Amino acid sequence: MVMDLQTANRLLDDLAEELEIPDSRYEAAVRSYNSVGNWLRRSASVFAKTHVDVYSQGSFRLGTAIRPVTDEEDYDLDIVCEIFYDKELVTQEWLHRQLGEEMSAYAEAYSMTAPEHSNRVWTLHYADGAQFHMDVLPSVPDGRRTQVMPVSGYQTSDGTSVAITDQNHPNFGVRSRDWPVSNPKGYADWFVSRMRVARQRRLASLRERASVNVDQIPDYKVKTPLQSAVQILKRHRDMRFKDSPELRPRSIIITTLAAHAYQQEPTISEALVSILRRMDQYIETNGDQSRIPNPTNDRENFADAWSTNKELKDAFYDWLDTARLDFNAAAQELDPVRFTDILAPRMGRRLVEASTAKSRLLLESQRNSFRPVGPSLVARATAALVQLFDAPHRKPVRWATPPGGSTGWVAISSATCHPKGFRPFRFRSDGPPLPKRASLIFEADTDVAPPYRVYWQIVNTGQQARDARGLRGGFEEVSVVRGHLKREESTRYTGSHSIQCFIVKSDYCVARSEPFVVNID
Template structure:
């Protein structure tokens, strides 16, 4: 049993804060998808009648986004544009993607963005001005909850999160140009709801303690002001992974695998040190193996296997095992450290010396484990409710135009 020292707890809190993005960057990200949602609902919009809903997915929605290692690096804002009043057998994937291309391109021109609209396999990409340091991937989608529920239940699988499932476009899909009910599936809201359920008790306890410490009602404490050790631990593990595989990006363990296994392993630990040790100790227990293939099931869609590429690329499974062994060694040693310098030296080789030393300098004795993160963007990003599915009507974002 590993005993986590007070010095290690303070250091890990500081490290998570150092990884948090700035309030300015966060607000830019929020404004970007809000502004696009407003554009799609304008009177002249060609998709307004289909009730377009723009919302985030991925690390911004989960509250696990981290700063790029390079101070000039870009943030990836993953979003979905779901046309809620259409169904997938009314049109083709290609038609949907083109419908949104027209509107997103018009938005780009109206916002005076210099960089051309990019196309990915499943999305359109808006490249903001260099000073903004981010781009936004927009995945066209349609509602797919009922179909997904029927599919999962017919296989005897858990359909608890199926109601928010979506059908998405993929220009490599064999039926991309055909009108059919067979579309690629996704469920970012369902996954986020599952993730939130894994930290619900810890979240409620922290919110209650924060209310008591400020002599306020629980309801008056905004949810985005509370952060859980699960989110902090994932942020730290992602940076450790990024540094370790900086020169081997082709085998780098993907974030959704780290996040899923960490959330499974988390058992409501109250501090980041306890959470990190618990997660690293148990996360590989949630990897299945049937003698041929490894399985890391998507909790929101049990038919999806996040480790499906490991059979074709066994070096990726080997890389995950290599990373997990290194993370255990680094953080288990750090957790038992009695000085900030020793802890710094334990983690610096695989999180970066600069970051490790900034965390060391930031760390200071605290009267209790932090309930309220400093005013950083990751604090705000930590709460799923800060990215609602409902369309908002904000003002135009400032500072995103091309130079």
Template sequence: YTNWFRSRMETSFRQIREAMALEAKASVEEIPSYAVKTPLQQAVQILKRHRDMMFADDPEHKPISVIITTLAGLSYIGERSVAEALAGILQRMDSYIKYDAQGSVFIPNPTDPQENFADRWRGAPEKRANFYNWLRKAREDFATIATQHHPQRIVEAASQSFGERQARAAGALANRSISLAGLYGGAISLFSAAHKQTAPWPTNRTGTASISEVTWTGKGFSRPLRLHSNGQPLMKGAALKFEAATNIPPPYEVYWQVVNTGNEATAAGQLRGGFDKGTVERGSITHREATGYSGAHTIECFIVKDRHLAARSGVFVVNVR
């Protein structure tokens, strides 16, 4: 099971470890595995903390950790930040709960499909109800936190869900302009933008895809520099190169979805949000863009095979000042 969970975050683990090594001017092997915390790991920790606070007076009936961890692992599609991971996991996790012909709930162990993590729900329907009550409350609470902008309001909202210590930590981040509203609420508004179109293909997930590397080149720079999702804002006029990887066997089609935000993109009529067909050259999937408008923007790669959506990369966030 541990190996399965690690496989769900293999790409992000590798990318974060490489970034840490680059920053420390060390080899990748010198960065210990325990020092790397992926968005999936952190999201699971946050969700479990939220559950513990909600069931502080009734710990015996709280949703068990293995169910939350399994559904989160299944829901994670490689998001590059904790905010994106939380938003995606909370949106998708209940879609992985199965029902048999008799209407019984089934959450299979990914490494032993005959084991049902929800087997206790059959004889104790309150456990099932408690899970859905928790999921609904988690969605509501994160949405509430996302609407707060003043540091004290963030503390007050977060303290109801995570406890005073964690709330104060959130407030401290807010005072440094890294508030939960920015980390989570920004993701919500960006990923649910009205002009972002829904994928038009029927889904038949048969593999994975990821944006494996992004580089940028600006004026005065002689060589491309690596860019990480939701990183420091770039200057306008920088050239971006996105490289994607997939285990879907060819032939297949590639599409890229760029979603822009901000007043400048709106005024220029360049919010985009549709799907641009890409090319595969010599087995390499690449796409080029330029930073033309201030704001937060996303790009995602879609792999289409036999007219079905076979894999998608998850969004990469680019900030432009």
């Protein structure tokens, strides 16, 4: 069934709403960092005679925090403890150690496990029911002069920049004016400035509908399309790199580029398409070097790790290409079933199905007004095919469907296994497991008249392929020899795998075969 454009926009609105963390989590976060602040200001604290400011940073402060992928994962709350010392009178090491001792005492007083230690922060783990941990960053006022950042044109001042501790810094153990610098308050102010018009529009809408003064509404409830778009992109990133988290693009990179690219679009779907189309324009390149400057501290490059690990840079651009394909298709999709099938591999099927539940009900209520469509691929698939269809590394189809739908058909007509030292045999889709180190030959038939181009998509799963960095999910073009559609593969990795044939003509996908599932023992 086809729905109107308003319903299509609602699909992405509902997806963003499903990603939102409950109000109770925000309230618990505020209580928790206020509690830490009160602890550091108590009379027995080593910082009792010094002004202490404790505040959140990162996604909680920006309104871009998302629900964890699973119920077993924690929310990550980042806070800054700004201790008003002159940084020339203390060392990073002393400040880091003193705050660590205070956090250890705090954890003991509240029957928590001892805090964990890392280069920059101390991590407090709350009880299982709280489902979050807190990264506590020691800092002092930076005291640098006001300056205007050349990239963003945003003004940062002495009152927002902080000097932080870092065990890897060369001056960690000595008194020096040279400390690592951060500016979470300034960054948050810059982020808000990038959505000022959309925020005013949202406040006006709340003012019309709410019976309370909008000044009494917490910031986290004033959600703009930019914030929702960042939340959706972060979840897409998390799922895409579920099997290789070490390559996952940093949230600060996605957030910064999205904020630069946002043009005050009024809907989430428009914001997503616009952001994804433009966000890489804000990456500075000089030969092999890439820079994504902190808009409030030009000395900080969020992409500095790309220069020493090219895989991180490649992973970002691979993710961006995938996101563009996924969300361009989803933004044009008017059917919640197909919308689910498009985004489930990169957003999580449970999340997307929950977000489309309301639209599915609306669709059912309008059943007599619209033409029916066939069941989704996943709805009629085997368990193995569902796993493959939802594989996060499975690339989305990059060709459009011709107006009016597919114009031909293609089907995998035969599959033959050639084990080493044994006679070849035919096998069926999702049949008994095949032996390792065998050759496979697939043949397909089509009624599409030449000329055309043939692509095969192989998607594999399993720990062996994952460990060997052998996960596949892209499209590979093959030549057509005398009208024969043929593909040779091998049984290298244990697990369930699929192969699918696509016929492309004039940049349209005019036919695609059903996925053929291959199980390997």
